[in-house]
Amino acid sequence: TDALARTQAEMVNHEKRLEREMDKARKFALERLMRDLIPVLDSLDQALAASGESDGRGDSHDDTAQQGLVLTRKLALKSLESHGLETIHPEGQRFDANWHEAMTAAPTDDAEPDTVLQVLQSGYALNGRLLRPARVIVAKAP
Secondary structure (H helix, E strand, O other): OHHHHHHHHHHHHHHHHHHHHHHHHHHHOOHHHHHHHHHHHHHHHHHHHHHHOOOOOOOHHHHHHHHHHHHHHHHHHHHHHOOOEEEEOOOOOEOOOOOEEEEEEEEOOOOOOOEEEEEEEOEEEEOOEEEEOEEEEEEEOO
């Protein structure tokens, strides 16, 4: 009976371990795809930044194009977020080397040292796992 009880316990433990591994595999199966789509979001951000720069013409076509870019980015981000993608935009937060990549430090009186002054490029995580750190400018004492 002891051997039978041990065998049953081993089977239960094996089933639980397989279930955990399957959950983990499902959770992070999209990681490679998400990593490939992050540059697409970056390109949309750059296009929005470029279209926001006025050339003085005030062309309604430019406004329509910018609205289209905004809507496309929102739709893409919403779709990716529905599969577990999280945006890391830490402006004003304390610098965390685990989630942020400091590109430079800037002296300022407006923020406490080691606070994120500006986000140069958003970071992304998938279900709590870092895909790309946010690239930031960090405050330092003047």
